[in-house]
Amino acid sequence: MQKQEIQFKHDFIPEINQKSYQSRNPSIGTIVKITKNYIYFDIGLKFLIKAKKKSFLKTFFKIEKLLKNKYNDEKYLYLNFLKGLKLGSQYKFIVYQPKLIETEFFIHFEKTYEYVKNSLLFYEFEHLKKRKKSLYGYILNSVNGGFSVAINGLVAFVPNNKIIGSKNNTYQKNKQVKHNNILNTYLEFKVLNINFERKNIILKKV
Numbered sequence: 001m002q003k004q005e006i007q008f009k010h011d012f013i014p015e016i017n018q019k020s021y022q023s024r025n026p027s028i029g030t031i032v033k034i035t036k037n038y039i040y041f042d043i044g045l046k047f048l049i050k051a052k053k054k055s056f057l058k059t060f061f062k063i064e065k066l067l068k069n070k071y072n073d074e075k076y077l078y079l080n081f082l083k084g085l086k087l088g089s090q091y092k093f094i095v096y097q098p099k100l101i102e103t104e105f106f107i108h109f110e111k112t113y114e115y116v117k118n119s120l121l122f123y124e125f126e127h128l129k130k131r132k133k134s135l136y137g138y139i140l141n142s143v144n145g146g147f148s149v150a151i152n153g154l155v156a157f158v159p160n161n162k163i164i165g166s167k168n169n170t171y172q173k174n175k176q177v178k179h180n181n182i183l184n185t186y187l188e189f190k191v192l193n194i195n196f197e198r199k200n201i202i203l204k205k206v
Contacts, residue, residue: 135190
């Protein structure tokens with residue numbers, strides 16, 4: 001019987017040591033099965049992701065705690081985490097596949113946690129976006145199609161059409177923004193879009 005070749009999505013790349021395949025960016029996995037020892041996720045590939053339950057609970061409670069404690073006054077408890085662990089729940093994680101086991105995929109727990117820590121600021125912006133909260137940013141300079149904005153230690157982008165519509169007299173609808181009036185000023189924004197892979201944040205003027 002001829003060996004069937006595994007087809008990888010575009011975001012899967014071979015590691016340098018050629019021992020395994022690893023996803024470039026986190027995949028979104030949906031829980032489809034929970035057993036005594038394992039949790040199975042569907043990320044849209046040919047095979048399900050199989051994770052040891054004990055390892056998953058340990059790592060992802062640490063991740064959820066890291067995120068939740070930044071916004072909640074109450075301490076995030078393990079019981080709260082377990083309540084969300086059910087069929088249909090979704091999680092983001094880095095995936096890899098050992099080269100010698102071409103019929104199974106696994107979660108890379110260490111690199112998933114590392115990714116979340118490095119992207120923590122972007123998760124904060126995602127939190128603000130979901131709750132439609134605003135924040136202030138400093139207009140640095142004009143760029144093609146809009147302006148770069150310094151906000152919470154990062155540089156974001158606001159398109160011209162997300163500023164021009166403001167009621168402030170500084171802006172004129174359907175006309176070019178008066179650069180001299182907007183540069184080097186603080187304005188109030190809301191998060192319009194976040195791209196974790198490209199580390200981009202798009203804002204809109206409140």
